Amino acid sequence: MQVFGVLTSLLALLVQLPGSAKTQLTGVQTIALPANTPGDALGLAELGTAEAVERLCARNITSVQYATALLQRGHLWECLNAFSEVDVERVLTEAQAVDDRAAAGRDVGPLCGLSIVVKDLYDVANYTTAAGTPSLTGNVPQNNSVLIDKFLAANGVVLGKTRMHELAYGVTSINPFFGPVLNPYNNTCHTGGSSGGTAALIAARATSAGFCSDTGGSCRIPGAMCGTAGFRPTSGCYDAGDGIVPLVPSRDTPGMMARSSNSAYEQAFTALQEAGVELVDVDFSSVQSFSDQLFPDVSGYTFEMPGAISKYLYRHKSDLSFYTLAEEIASPTVYSTVQGIVEKPAEVYPTLQDYINIFSTYRPQLTAMYNAKYDEAEVDIIMTPMTSVPATPISATEPYTSFKGRYLLNRDLLRVTSVIEPEIGAPGLNIPIGLGETSLPVGLQIQARSGALCNASIFSCDCGDFDWVLTTRIQRLL
Ligand SMILES: *[C@@H]1O[C@H](CO)[C@@H](O)[C@H](O)[C@H]1NC(C)=O
Ligand SMILES: *[C@@H]1O[C@H](CO)[C@@H](O)[C@H](O)[C@H]1NC(C)=O
Ligand SMILES: *[C@@H]1O[C@H](CO)[C@@H](O)[C@H](O)[C@H]1NC(C)=O
Ligand SMILES: *[C@@H]1O[C@H](CO)[C@@H](O)[C@H](O)[C@H]1NC(C)=O
Numbered sequence: 001m002q003v004f005g006v007l008t009s010l011l012a013l014l015v016q017l018p019g020s021a022k023t024q025l026t027g028v029q030t031i032a033l034p035a036n037t038p039g040d041a042l043g044l045a046e047l048g049t050a051e052a053v054e055r056l057c058a059r060n061i062t063s064v065q066y067a068t069a070l071l072q073r074g075h076l077w078e079c080l081n082a083f084s085e086v087d088v089e090r091v092l093t094e095a096q097a098v099d100d101r102a103a104a105g106r107d108v109g110p111l112c113g114l115s116i117v118v119k120d121l122y123d124v125a126n127y128t129t130a131a132g133t134p135s136l137t138g139n140v141p142q143n144n145s146v147l148i149d150k151f152l153a154a155n156g157v158v159l160g161k162t163r164m165h166e167l168a169y170g171v172t173s174i175n176p177f178f179g180p181v182l183n184p185y186n187n188t189c190h191t192g193g194s195s196g197g198t199a200a201l202i203a204a205r206a207t208s209a210g211f212c213s214d215t216g217g218s219c220r221i222p223g224a225m226c227g228t229a230g231f232r233p234t235s236g237c238y239d240a241g242d243g244i245v246p247l248v249p250s251r252d253t254p255g256m257m258a259r260s261s262n263s264a265y266e267q268a269f270t271a272l273q274e275a276g277v278e279l280v281d282v283d284f285s286s287v288q289s290f291s292d293q294l295f296p297d298v299s300g301y302t303f304e305m306p307g308a309i310s311k312y313l314y315r316h317k318s319d320l321s322f323y324t325l326a327e328e329i330a331s332p333t334v335y336s337t338v339q340g341i342v343e344k345p346a347e348v349y350p351t352l353q354d355y356i357n358i359f360s361t362y363r364p365q366l367t368a369m370y371n372a373k374y375d376e377a378e379v380d381i382i383m384t385p386m387t388s389v390p391a392t393p394i395s396a397t398e399p400y401t402s403f404k405g406r407y408l409l410n411r412d413l414l415r416v417t418s419v420i421e422p423e424i425g426a427p428g429l430n431i432p433i434g435l436g437e438t439s440l441p442v443g444l445q446i447q448a449r450s451g452a453l454c455n456a457s458i459f460s461c462d463c464g465d466f467d468w469v470l471t472t473r474i475q476r477l478l
């Protein structure tokens with residue numbers, strides 16, 4: 001951790017050119033509150049999203065009061081390095097604008113001035129979209145991504161942007177350029193990734209919810225590591241438009257994270273048991289090995305990432321090329337993986353034909369196998385542990401963690417139950433179920449067939465009348 005701190009300060013010095021946009025974005029973001037800011041005597045930072053919205057809409061609290069409470073909490077937790085950019089004046093101005101509209105008797109629903117955070121992958125006009133990579137620190141879009149436009153039209157307020165794993169290409173949010181995001185439950189541990197900043201701020205009660213994105217677990221894994229709900233919707237449920245830096249468009253989806261109280265979960269669980277629900281084991285090993293065999297992780301990245309990022313840069317009128325961006329990647333792991341993509345000989349596996357086969361043949365087969373598990377067990381919902389381990393120390397660095405005497409890739413250790421869903425577009429929801437042996441959060445994943453849970457509400461964790469089962473998918477690693 002200290003090594004990263006020193007490295008970050010050094011890098012900050014190196015890029016400290018006069019007037020450079022880069023200087024203000026590196027290092028821990030400070031949250032300077034206006035003088036005479038009142039304390040959070042009402043405990044507003046503790047409110048869950050549903051209750052905050054209810055009280056905002058009832059004008060029981062103002063948007064400015066709520067945002068102020070959250071900014072104060074963010075100020076106390078600056079050390080987490082979870083914010084990539086905060087503009088206190090802008091937050092308070094936008095919150096005040098909602099309060100003014102409400103005072104003038106205008107409709108401010110449905111969000112009524114709720115402020116939440118946004119992953120650094122999303123364009124929010126006049127904020128930097130750096131996607132956690134050095135070469136994009138000058139990228140300040142003038143337009144919002146589609147979802148942010150909808151969020152603002154619903155009278156939401158952006159509280160700030162959050163740090164992430166470089167280019168969303170990793171699962172720890174250990175970022176050598178911007179520094180690692182620290183886990184509020186134990187600040188020597190990572191937060192999971194790639195949406196680590198959003199997860200850390202929800203856990204620290206500096207926001208009640210936030211935008212994330214999920215290509216291979218990036219909403220769900222940090223949710224599990226930080227004890228928050230993390231939701232990957234069915235692919236295509238929400239339009240990413242041109243305003244989210246892409247990774248693998250055939251797997252990417254925007255998602256949401258929110259606090260989710262354990263007591264509500266326990267109540268739901270007790271209610272299920274009282275209703276006589278029987279838990280059944282489902283053996284997923286055939287689906288897992290089919291996926292392992294025919295869906296090399298690298299294929300989506302190889303055949304989609306260069307084109308998708310080039311298109312994002314072109315649409316944003318950037319002078320950068322994908323190759324320059326790739327050359328400037330700071331994380332050694334992300335750098336070498338992306339260089340492997342750039343330099344990959346056409347005849348080496350996976351070839352373009354292997355990639356085409358995925359869409360024409362393997363993906364429909366995998367989808368059918370996956371859905372058949374639900375049909376065989378006669379269930380709508382399958383539950384799995386979200387990850388095989390809780391957050392590990394940051395000092396164990398990327399990309400390996402020592403686990404039961406073996407060195408395993410973080411990607412393998414944390415993504416066992418996250419990678420099939422993106423491949424077939426199915427949804428997954430992480431819900432926190434308490435703290436494990438190491439006093440770090442543990443998550444449980446709820447999965448469903450592709451197309452389900454499109455409109456699931458993670459704010460109230462109302463999962464409806466489903467039959468529940470447990471799977472043994474995670475046992476592959478244990
Ligand atoms: C706001 O709601 C809380 C909780 O229901 C209540 O205790 C408080 O008196 C209300 N305050 C105002 C100003 O309405
Ligand atoms: C962005 O900033 C520019 C310059 O200050 C301003 O003209 C523009 O309205 C801002 N755009 C948004 C969407 O806030
Ligand atoms: C931003 O939005 C405006 C208005 O919709 C559009 O004309 C413009 O092309 C957009 N800019 C970019 C860079 O997409
Ligand atoms: C935090 O995690 C470290 C391992 O990185 C462990 O040694 C330490 O005991 C933990 N601290 C607490 C308060 O649990």
Ligand SMILES: *[C@@H]1O[C@H](CO)[C@@H](O)[C@H](O)[C@H]1NC(C)=O
Nearest residue numbers: 234237451452453454455456
């Ligand atoms: C989600 O909600 C929208 C609007 O309420 C509705 O049109 C759509 O059919 C819903 N999707 C699912 C899968 O339930």
